[in-house]
Amino acid sequence: MMRKYSILLLMLPLICCMSASLGEAAVANSFSPVWRVGDHWTVKAVYRSYPDQGKWSEPVFWRYDIVERAQEGGMEYLIMEVRDREDRLKVSSRLVYRAEDLSLVRVEASKTRRGKEFVTVLACGGAAPVATEQTLTPYDTPVFPLICPSSLDFSVTKHVDQLKAVRTVRQEVRQVSGVEEMPGLSPGGDLIEVICTGKDELVFTQYWDTALPWPVYGENGNMKYWLVRE
Amino acid sequence: MRKRFYLFLTAFVLVFLGQAAPVRCSSYEAAYIPWSGWWWPFTEGGLVNGSGYNGRPAPLEKYDYVTSGVYNGPATSYGRSRYYDPGALDWEGLCFPWSAASILEEEPAHKGIYNGTRFNVGDKKGLLTAAYDGVFYNYYPIGTPEEFHRVLTDYIGSQRTPIIMDIGTDGEIWNHPVFKYETQYTQTVNRRHYTTTIRYVFDNVDPDYVGSRVLETTYSYYFDVDGEEITASGWEGESVATHPKNAREPYPYPSGTQGSNTGIDFDEVIKIVTADGDVYKGNNSFEDAATLSSGFYPLILSTRRVEDPTPGWVTDSDYFKVPMNPGDVLCVRVKALEDDQGVVLRIYDPDRRLLRETGIEGNGSGAQTVPIDVPGEFTIEISPAAQTGEEPGYELFLRQELAHQGIFVLDPSGTWANGLALLHPDGREGKTIISQMDRDGYIQAGYPVPPGVCHMVGHARTFGLSSPAKGYLLVDSDMPVLGLQAVASGNSLLLGSNMISRDNACADIFFPHFAVDSGWKTYWGLINIGEEGETVRLNAYDPSGKLLNTDTIPLAPGQKIEYDAAYTPVLSSARTMRAFTESGRESLVGYLKPYNPSTIGRCLIPVLGEWEPSLMVPHVASDDYWTTDIAVMNVGDFDSDVRFQAYNAAGEPIGIAEHRLAAKQNFAMEASELFSDVVPEEIASVRIEAGDEQPLCGVLMYGSRNGLQLAGMPLHAGGSATLCLPHLACYNGWWTGIGLLNPNDAGTDVSFSIFDQQRTLLSLTTRRLEANQRMAVTVRNLFGDELTVSAKYLKIESSDGSPVSGIYLFGSSNGFLLMGDAIGFN
The missing domain is CATH 2.60.290.11 (TM1070-like)
Structure with missing residues (x-):
């Protein structure tokens, strides 16, 4: 499996270039957010709530903080902490990104049940889109840089006990404008749309403003979230 | 050939061993086990109507009552629209919010009293279930075996937290909290056949059930593996059709937010759910006895876990102490609220000597009335009739009957406000307590007037007397006390009177006039304020004083009755009535409430056991605006010539009228008509005298001619310095x-x-x-x-x-x- 990832990674620039050249005559648009220690922002999120699958909860506001740039094994990592703004949910996450390419490599999700804290550590492997799971804190992460337009397939490995289940996730990136494609978002300038899909399902969708550190809007199977302009 | 044989043998052994021997068997369990609870099927609507549980009040009705003062409040109203549907499918209910609550909240394992209302375990679990209607969740569809296996691994295996799974079949949805799984597989070449058993908590239990009733279901499936990678998977056997459909992970509400039922405040639910036992919990010995004063106390005998000699639960006695003085009477009533869970009532003197013991059966009641002859703290003990490890609920009705007592005969509910004024004209030492009584004579609440307060004015509700049940209020005091009540609704309805002293209670009272003509209506009321049940005889008389009807009614201690005279069978065509106790005990207090439905004027007139040959009308108001009506009854046994002497304001006699009244006959007339030869405005007072010493009683009513204002009062004989x-x-x-x-x-x-x-x-x-x-x-x-x-x-x-x-x-x-x-x- 490692070999497969390696090949994919090696081919990534080439694939991106091909997609860009085939898609539009314009200059390829490559984007990665810029995160520095001390940066922070707020994200509003809503969740599915019982009993109606189509019903969404009252909003929860999450504060994101870039708290540290750390070195480990010769690599640099950016540490992002996410907790609800009023600290009412007793749910938080510590997200570890590789500084080099902003790939999410580890999630430490913390929650409280009956007064006791439970922490889950999820290893993400990097170099593939990561969808939020096992927590309420939105951390959907595409593969950066986002190249407009592009369509890339990635192998995502999930651990099932001691086994692995591998699936393909396609990340499609394009430039968009217009509110109809950005539910819940006010009209603004051009945005980068990221759609990650699996075999039969949407993994997540995001809309990025290149001037902002987090998608202005995103959604996955369990939540919708908006960057709060403060 | 031999080589081929050995190859075949080797392959056979490998395959055989691979099929026969489980390669791996693992068991994983969450850090805690969720609790069982009822799933409140929509066809029954038990959360809003108590169906399938304890009937009314239902859990949400209790919630509304303790939070808004009415049973049919916003939580129940919402619940009626969402949790009750007789046409719902028979499997539809609240299994998901129950599952979420059972994962996220500690189990309510004890009954509790909150704001005076008893919440049983089922009430508490029902409220938690309703509160988690609308809970957040993360959703994980389960289509393939690896999705199923992965959810188990991630949540129970790795996080060690339970997860909700829908294990319904045939299109039905049955959510249950899964907290444990055991999995094993056998492998043939590259296919692993898994057998995984999940253990989950069951919801088809009595709503009051405490603990976790566990069921298990086994699923079969396979993974095709290439090394460590799953290349294909599928369900096997019955699991093809019966495998779980999805999993959901619930999350607690952020504090300050709530679920779908907008009538429910989540924090309030948690307060209710965590209220274990009663407010006096811990009062399980003489030394730890809680001090009480007059009032109504919903209580629970609490249990404690013991390990010796046999592990189990022991129900402790409750102890209360009540400070009393010689001459007081300690009145205690206890109602046992559970079937088959009787209690025993014991009262001890200040030296802890047992005075009396009363056994009370389950769902029964018992009372003790103890005259006090020594000062000190008397102890009340309530103990379980038998040790069953249960938590019997009971109600304690306690009244300290003190040296001076008064009665406010009205305590209306609804939009009526009950204004009270109390005065200790000679100053105050010791206790003064206002007790709110229901119509059956059970105390509902008590308000000890703060020490040193000699004069107080306010509404009964402001004194915590917030459970009006159309009963009455009793005032007990160590010192003489006067009072009056003003009962009002809005800005247009008012009636009131003086507080009636307990000394005015009597064995024989007369209702001297029922205003039932010309559109008037009259309510009459009777209260037995004695400590014994009474058989009360009612004699009704016609306008000529002839005995018209008789009736006999029982009046329990403290019981109050109030009827519309027009709908009282014994009063048909009657003008007056005598009520008296067969026992001769002086325990009756009565009143009249005349009013004219076509106007808004109404009044309250205490009916006292006071009759004299001479009565006085100290003030007459008779002009273009005011009228004064006088009604007099000859309560004696003989006919009498009754003389009415009118005086002007200066005290000069200005008119005389005489009427012959037969025994039990009454006479009612407006003062200006009574003295037709006198200018009405000049009539200032009237003296009424029976010529032959026959006793008289009567009432006096002042009213405005437009009918808006009306006041009434009994006639008295004399005065006071x-x-x-x-x-x-x-x-x-x-x-x-x-x-x-x-x-x-x-x-x-x-x-x-x-x-x-x-x-x-x-x-x-x-x-x-x-x-x-x-x-x-x-x-x-x-x-x-x-x-x-x-x-x-x-x-x-x-x-x-x-x-x-x-x-x-x-x-x-x-x-x-x-x-x-x-x-x-x-």
């Missing part, structure tokens, strides 16, 4: 009028004194009242605007000790409201 009006209404659009008569043959100086709340004299003024002179004045005119604002009560005293007689009227300047009574005659 000192009169006291315990409340003054002299500002904010109110006036207090006084009619005062010197019924004596000689003049006297009369002093009027007003006091503030601390019994400080604010002002004193003196007037001369000649023989039979009547004075009619407002308090404001007596003392001026400035002083009356801070004045709380009024004393009237004659200088030479001769008795004077008076009435008061409280009226609103807008011409709608009026009430009144005799001054200081109770």
